[in-house]
Amino acid sequence: MKQIAACTLIGFLLLLLLSGCEKYLDFEGEDATPRLVLNGAFTTDSIFSVQLSNSSGYIDKNPLNTIAYGQVLVYGENGEIIDSLHHTENGIYTGSVLASANSSYSVVANAGSFGTVSAQDYIPVAVPIVHWDTATTSVTEYDYTSSRLQIEFTINDPAGINNFYVLEVYNTQYYYVSTIYDPNTGNMTYDTVYYDQPIRDRMYFSTSDQILLSESDLAIDATLYYSSGLSYSDALFNGKSQTFRILVESNYYGDNGNLELHLKSSSEAYYSYARTLEKYFYTEGDPFAQPVQVFSNIENGFGIWAGYSVAVVEL
Template sequence: MHIQRIFSLLLSAITLLSCETVVDIDLPVEPTRLVVNGFINPDSAVAVRISKSRFVLDRSQAFTLVDDAIVTLFENGLEVTQLTTEGEGWYTSSFRPQAGSEYIIQASASGLEPVEANTEVLPIVVIKALTADSVRRETGTSCFNDDCQPIYSTDYRVQLSLSDPVNQDNFYEVQAYTVVVDSFPVFDDNSDEPTGYDVITYRGEAYLTSDDPVVSSTEFDFGDGAFFGSSLLFTDEIFSGNEYTLNFTSEGSFGGNITRLIIVLRTLSNDQYQYLRTLQLQEYNEGDPFAEVVPVYNNIENGFGIFAGYSADSVVVDID
């Protein structure tokens, strides 16, 4: 019986193998196109980076950068500047965009189809009021020789008020930065005790969390009505044309002392909002085999990439 059973299993395996069919699929090869990436705003001179697209199965790490393109910028239909190549795919100009204007960028390079994109830089929506209250949060435990002590981080609960312009769809992004002062011991070769301390000051991007309705009503609701990430994206759909106060928490530093909290409110073009929204969704879904594929927004005609405008207001909070 055992021999007969083993023979039956072998026969079944051979049958399955003999039914295997190899199918060759010819994937269409798209032509190489220009890729243009750049964000413009009134506080900075114009800069964009240009490269070439690559085949979807090309696993090389670096894109081919383009340094011989002709790049022209138009403001409200009139040419205002031709960007200069700086190498490594970068093109710059001393021209600074104006809030309330529309812009078109055109780029061409030898052997590739010319590309074009348009966007707008909306007027600044200012931060009308802002408060930041500190709160301690336990983040873990530190143990030495069986002596365990809790580790705390100081977070900041922020309320940001704005007045939304009427009769238009508006798109916003909030980011926070912290200025941190930290010290590190300095040792010499003859002592285990520090001989002094080096003090450094650095600025870092803060992590944000929020359960505010304008944030949790978007695709970024992660199950408990809260959002977390390096920036908050939202629209004026709930408060169009009215004042609104956004509530969120800026997480503190795990080392050093925070001396300043910088809150930035960006008024985005629709292009930049759609790009950032789809980019965040794609990053969130990465590695989930059951998640829907999210293509990142592209507004480059005949090419790929993003060319978008924004304006920004900021408030600096000095921390005692």
């Protein structure tokens, strides 16, 4: 049953219900009537985009069906329509208006017999990374030693409000080095080949930072926690300057790419969704783990609609 609940939420990472209540998907009980699923994340200086699909009920093992005939409207803080999203492909709807930081947005979507769903959320102002540094270090784990890039970064957490963060690392590759062997001469030649489009990957990183792990589920026998998107709050450092440390395996990014640290300042809804989704995948396949309820904030349906802003540094 976890498989269907996860499929319901795959798409975009992303709110507060219009009613002000929070909702989680229930994995127990009888099969449910198919419902409309809306997934969408919005961020500063980017257009609005959502994906519409329909859930097949919790027990049905069939894939989700994307919806191409829906109507999707985005509303501003004063209740006015600011954007009408249009279907492009695979149930994805995009608009033309750019979102702004420190602003709230509502979404209303309708898809025939599946009815109408709605949600509301906001984009916090990005908390900047005020200092960062890198160093190469060796880490021994399970009798294996590897070279890691250690990344330290510092933020000044705004006081007086609850702040939520999602940490990610990206590697962008622009070219690769091709090796050509000439059997006649025995010589090797090297050629730099550029990709038609840069290849951008979100990377796994590890950490033993107790602040970062204070809200995670680190296994008792583990020395490091691995993640491709670690979510945490400022509960232990509200209003303070705080330094964090993570590790990236050196052989995963190479010398011909750019490494970037992304610190998302997210709404509580985005944080809750990211945290529970990561926990879902972290416990997937464990027969002894409790079923994970993935956060949803869509009124009358399933999915997520949530905002974030991001501070980026190139390492």
